[in-house]
Amino acid sequence: MSSAPQGTHSLAFRVMRLCKPSFHVDPPFRLDLADLCVGEDVFDDPLAAANLPPLLSTQLSKSTDSSDLTYGNRFLLHHPSDAMGFSGLLLLPQSFGAIYLGETFCSYISINNNSNFEVRDIIIKAEIQTERQRILLLDTTKSPVESIRAGGRYDFIVEHDVKELGAHTLICTALYVDNDGERKYLPQFFKFAVANPLSVRTKVRTVKETTYLEACIENHTKTNLYMDQVEFEPAPHWSATVLKADELHPADNSSTREVFKAPILIRSGGGIHNYLYQLKLASPDSAQMKVEGTNILGKLQITWRTNLGEPGRLQTQQILGTPISRKEIELQILEIPSLINLDKSFLVHLNLTNHTDRELGPFEVWLSQNSVHGEKNVVINGFQTMVLPQVGAFGSSDFHLNLIATKLGVQKISGITVSDTREKKTFDPLADVEIFVESD
Amino acid sequence: MDEPSPTSDPASPTNQFGSLNDLAHELASLEDLASRGSWRSIVDKVSRARSLNLLTRPHDHLIYLSYNVLALSKLRRFADASNEINTLDDFNSHYYKYETYPQLYPNRSGSMIPFSLRFIHAQLPLKLGNRQEGLDRFYLLLKFIREKIKEKESNNLHDSVGIWKRRENFVLNCLIGHHLGDKEFSLCLDLIKDLINRDYLDPVLVSKLGHIQMQIGDIEGAKGSFNRVETMLNERKNDEYSFLSEVQFRNLVNRNKALVYLVGKDYVSAVREYEECIERDHTDVVALNNKALCLMYLRDLSDSIKVLEKALERIPTIALDETLVINLCSMYELAYVNHSEIKRTLNNWIIHVAPDDFDASCTRV
Numbered sequence: 049m050s051s052a053p054q055g056t057h058s059l060a061f062r063v064m065r066l067c068k069p070s071f072h073v074d075p076p077f078r079l080d081l082a083d084l085c086v087g088e089d090v091f092d093d094p095l096a097a098a099n100l101p102p103l104l105s106t107q108l109s110k111s112t113d114s115s116d117l118t119y120g121n122r123f124l125l126h127h128p129s130d131a132m133g134f135s136g137l138l139l140l141p142q143s144f145g146a147i148y149l150g151e152t153f154c155s156y157i158s159i160n161n162n163s164n165f166e167v168r169d170i171i172i173k174a175e176i177q178t179e180r181q182r183i184l185l186l187d188t189t190k191s192p193v194e195s196i197r198a199g200g201r202y203d204f205i206v207e208h209d210v211k212e213l214g215a216h217t218l219i220c221t222a223l224y225v226d227n228d229g230e231r232k233y234l235p236q237f238f239k240f241a242v243a244n245p246l247s248v249r250t251k252v253r254t255v256k257e258t259t260y261l262e263a264c265i266e267n268h269t270k271t272n273l274y275m276d277q278v279e280f281e282p283a284p285h286w287s288a289t290v291l292k293a294d295e296l297h298p299a300d301n302s303s304t305r306e307v308f309k310a311p312i313l314i315r316s317g318g319g320i321h322n323y324l325y326q327l328k329l330a331s332p333d334s335a336q337m338k339v340e341g342t343n344i345l346g347k348l349q350i351t352w353r354t355n356l357g358e359p360g361r362l363q364t365q366q367i368l369g370t371p372i373s374r375k376e377i378e379l380q381i382l383e384i385p386s387l388i389n390l391d392k393s394f395l396v397h398l399n400l401t402n403h404t405d406r407e408l409g410p411f412e413v414w415l416s417q418n419s420v421h422g423e424k425n426v427v428i429n430g431f432q433t434m435v436l437p438q439v440g441a442f443g444s445s446d447f448h449l450n451l452i453a454t455k456l457g458v459q460k461i462s463g464i465t466v467s468d469t470r471e472k473k474t475f476d477p478l479a480d481v482e483i484f485v486e487s488d
Numbered sequence: 489m490d491e492p493s494p495t496s497d498p499a500s501p502t503n504q505f506g507s508l509n510d511l512a513h514e515l516a517s518l519e520d521l522a523s524r525g526s527w528r529s530i531v532d533k534v535s536r537a538r539s540l541n542l543l544t545r546p547h548d549h550l551i552y553l554s555y556n557v558l559a560l561s562k563l564r565r566f567a568d569a570s571n572e573i574n575t576l577d578d579f580n581s582h583y584y585k586y587e588t589y590p591q592l593y594p595n596r597s598g599s600m601i602p603f604s605l606r607f608i609h610a611q612l613p614l615k616l617g618n619r620q621e622g623l624d625r626f627y628l629l630l631k632f633i634r635e636k637i638k639e640k641e642s643n644n645l646h647d648s649v650g651i652w653k654r655r656e657n658f659v660l661n662c663l664i665g666h667h668l669g670d671k672e673f674s675l676c677l678d679l680i681k682d683l684i685n686r687d688y689l690d691p692v693l694v695s696k697l698g699h700i701q702m703q704i705g706d707i708e709g710a711k712g713s714f715n716r717v718e719t720m721l722n723e724r725k726n727d728e729y730s731f732l733s734e735v736q737f738r739n740l741v742n743r744n745k746a747l748v749y750l751v752g753k754d755y756v757s758a759v760r761e762y763e764e765c766i767e768r769d770h771t772d773v774v775a776l777n778n779k780a781l782c783l784m785y786l787r788d789l790s791d792s793i794k795v796l797e798k799a800l801e802r803i804p805t806i807a808l809d810e811t812l813v814i815n816l817c818s819m820y821e822l823a824y825v826n827h828s829e830i831k832r833t834l835n836n837w838i839i840h841v842a843p844d845d846f847d848a849s850c851t852r853v
Contacts, residue, residue: 064821064822068751071699072811073665073668073669074665075614075662075665075666077558077611079558079604080654082603082651083602083604083655084551084554084602084604085511086511087550087584087586087601088598088599088602088603089597089598089599091651092596092640092643092645095504095505100505103505103511111522111523119524119805123522123525123562123845124523125658126731127692128657129692129696131658132665132668133669134664134700136747136774136778137773137774137778137812138778139811142814156784160825162825201790203787205785205787273705311701352705353706353707356702356703356705356750356751357705357751359705
C-alpha cells in the first residue's frame with residue numbers, strides 16, 4: 049500500500065490485494081485438566097478413577113464459563129481437535145504475495161479524503177499497464193462521484209485475469225475538484241510482477257497405431273497446487289483417453305473411501321506430476337491424415353487451485369507428435385507364425401500399400417545383405433528376390449515370404465527391403481523384428 | 489495459608505478428591521489464575537512457593553513445575569520453559585513414580601509426571617524453530633502412548649485405557665496442526681484418515697477435514713465432507729455426539745455452508761449463513777469474524793469494521809483473539825490514511841482487558 053505525497057492532495061488511494069483469505073493455523077498450548085493437575089498414571093488407582101472426573105469436570109465448567117470474565121478457553125480444551133489450532137477463523141491476506149499467469153488479480157481500492165474539506169466531481173480510473181497493453185478496469189467518467197466529505201471514502205473492487213508475464217502496474221487516477229475550486233489530478237502506481245506458475249514437458253511415443261503422450265507438469269510457485277482439472281484437448285480427428293494407475297489402497301476402510309479420494313497435489317517449488325494419454329486417430333484410413341510436415345496432436349488445458357480454491361487456468365501451445373513423412377509405399381508385417389523351428393521354413397505374411405494416387409510397381413522384395421548385426425541367421429528360403437506385380441492407386445497387395453532360421457534362440461528378421469523396379473527407387477528397409485527359434 | 493496434609497485415613501475419597509486443593513498445594517488458586525490468563529502471577533506464585541519451601545511432596549513439585557512451564561510457554565518465554573523442563577531427570581525415572589514413596593502414596597503405583605509436561609516438551613522445540621526435533625518428540629510420544637495403552641489393556645485398567653486413548657487422540661490432533669501449519673497437506677489428510685479409521689469419527693473432525701480440503705482447493709472433496717456432517721446432524725440419535733449442543737452442531741453446519749458460498753464468491757449467501765449462526769449464538773466468534781471478512785469482500789469496509797468492533801465490545805473475553813485483531817487492524821490500515829491513532833486506541837484497550845498471553849504485537853502499532 050502507498051500513500052500520496054504530503055500536503056499536495058486531499059485524496060489518497062489505499063490498495064489491498066484481495067486474494068482469498070486463509071485459515072489461521074497455530075497449535076496452541078491447550079490442555080486437559082487431567083493432564084495438568086494429576087500424575088499421568090493416577091487413573092490406575094480405582095479411587096482416583098472414580099472421584100477425579102466429577103471434580104475435574106466441575107472445575108472445567110467453572111473455568112470456561114463465558115458469563116464470567118474468564119479466559120479459560122485459551123488454555124483448556126473443549127474438543128480434542130482444539131489441539132490442532134485450526135478453528136476456522138479466516139485471516140485477511142497480510143501481504144501482496146506472488147502472482148502468477150493464469151490467476152485473477154483482485155484488489156480492494158479505497159480513495160480517502162484525508163483533508164478537512166469536501167472534494168467534488170471525482171472521476172476515478174483504474175487501469176493495468178503491462179508490457180504490451182493498457183487495460184481499463186474501472187472508469188467513472190460517465191458518472192463521476194459527486195463528492196467525498198472530509199474524512200470520507202469511496203471504495204471499489206477491481207478484478208483482472210492475468211494473461212501476460214512480467215511487470216504490471218496498477219494505475220489509479222483521480223481527477224477531482226478540491227475545496228479551492230481547483231481541478232487536481234492524482235495518479236498513483238502500484239507495481240507487481242507476474243511469473244510463470246508451471247512448466248509442461250511432453251514426450252510422444254508411437255507404438256503401431258497408438259500414440260502415447262506423457263506430460264510432466266512442474267510447479268514453480270511457492271505454494272502447493274491442487275490439480276483440479278488437467279485435460280487433453282485433441283486436435284481434429286484425434287481421440288484421447290487418459291491412462292491412470294490403479295487405486296493404490298484397495299484395502300481401505302469403506303468409511304474413509306467415502307470421505308475423500310486422494311487429491312492430486314503438486315508440491316511447491318519444483319514438485320512434479322505426470323499424466324499419460326493414449327491418442328488414436330479417429331479415422332486412420334482418411335487420406336487427409338498423411339500430410340507431410342508437422343503432426344499436431346492437441347493442447348493441454350490445466351486448471352489448478354491454491355489457497356481456499358483460488359483458481360488458475362492455463363493452456364499449453366499445440367503439442368506436436370512425430371512428423372509424418374510422405375510415404376508412397378508402406379510395407380508391413382501382418383503375421384509371423386508363433387512356432388518357428390530351427391532349419392524349418394516358415395511363412396511371413398506381409399502387406400504392401402500404395403499411398404499415392406497413381407499405379408506403382410512392379411516391385412522386388414529381398415533381405416538386404418548390409419547387416420549391422422553380424423551374420424544373418426534368418427534368410428529367405430528359395431529365390432532370394434520376390435517379385436510383386438504393380439499395385440494400383442491407393443491399393444494394397446498381400447504376399448508371403450518364405451524364410452528359414454539357422455540358429456536357435458532370439459533372432460532377428462532384418463532388412464526386408466522393397467524397391468520399385470520401374471522407377472528404380474529403393475525404399476528404407478523394414479525395422480528389425482525379433483523371433484524365437486526353437487529346436488524340433 | 490497452607491495447611492499440613494490431613495492425617496486421617498488416606499483411603500477416604502473425600503479427603504483426597506474433595507477439592508482441587510486436595511490434589512496439590514493451593515491448586516485452586518493456581519487454576520483460578522490460569523483461567524484468568526494471569527500467567528505472570530503464576531510464575532510469581534511458583535517462585536514464591538519454592539523459595540518459602542511450601543511444596544512438601546514430590547507431586548506438588550511436579551504439578552507446580554507443570555504450571556510454571558505452561559505459564560512460561562504462554563508468555564512465549566520458550567527458552568525459559570525449556571530450561572525449566574530440563575531441570576528434571578528423564579521423565580521415566582523412578583524419582584517420579586508413586587511406588588518410590590510408599591508412605592506418601594500407599595496403594596498407588598505408576599508415573600506421577602503430569603502428562604502435559606510430555607506434551608509441552610514435544611511442542612517447545614517447534615516454537616523455538618527446531619522443527620525436526622519437535623516432530624521427532626511428538627512421534628516418539630505417540631509411540632510411548634500406544635505402548636501405555638497396550639500395557640493398561642493387558643492389566644484391565646479400563647479407565648486408564650480411556651485416558652491414554654484420549655491422549656493419543658490429542659497428540660494426533662497436535663501433529664495434524666503442525667503439519668497443516670507447514671502446508672504438508674497430504675500428510676494431514678493421511679493423519680485424519682488414521683483418526684477416522686480409529687472410530688474417532690465425529691462431526692467436528694469431519695468439518696476440519698472439509699476445511700483442510702478447502703484449504704488445498706479440493707472443493708468437491710470439501711463439499712462431500714460437509715454433507716457428511718450435515719447427515720450426522722440430521723440422523724443423530726439422542727445421545728450421539730453429546731459433546732456438541734444442538735446450537736453448536738447447527739452452527740457448525742451453517743458455518744460449513746457459509747464457507748462453500750465464500751469460496752464460490754457468493755459472499756451475500758455466506759453472510760446470511762453466518763448471521764443465522766450469530767442469531768442462534770451471539771458468542772460464535774468464528775461466524776462473527778468470517779462475516780466481517782465477507783462484508784469486506786462485498787466492498788463494505790465500514791460494516792466489516794463495525795462487526796469486529798462490536799464483537800470486541802460485547803464479548804471481549806471470547807472475541808479477543810489475535811487473528812480477529814489482525815483482521816481489524818488490516819481493515820483500519822485500508823480505511824484510514826492516518827490509521828496509527830485508531831490502532832493505538834485499540835492497543836490501549838487491549839492492554840487493559842487482555843490476558844497475559846495475548847500477543848499484542850498483532851496490532852502492529
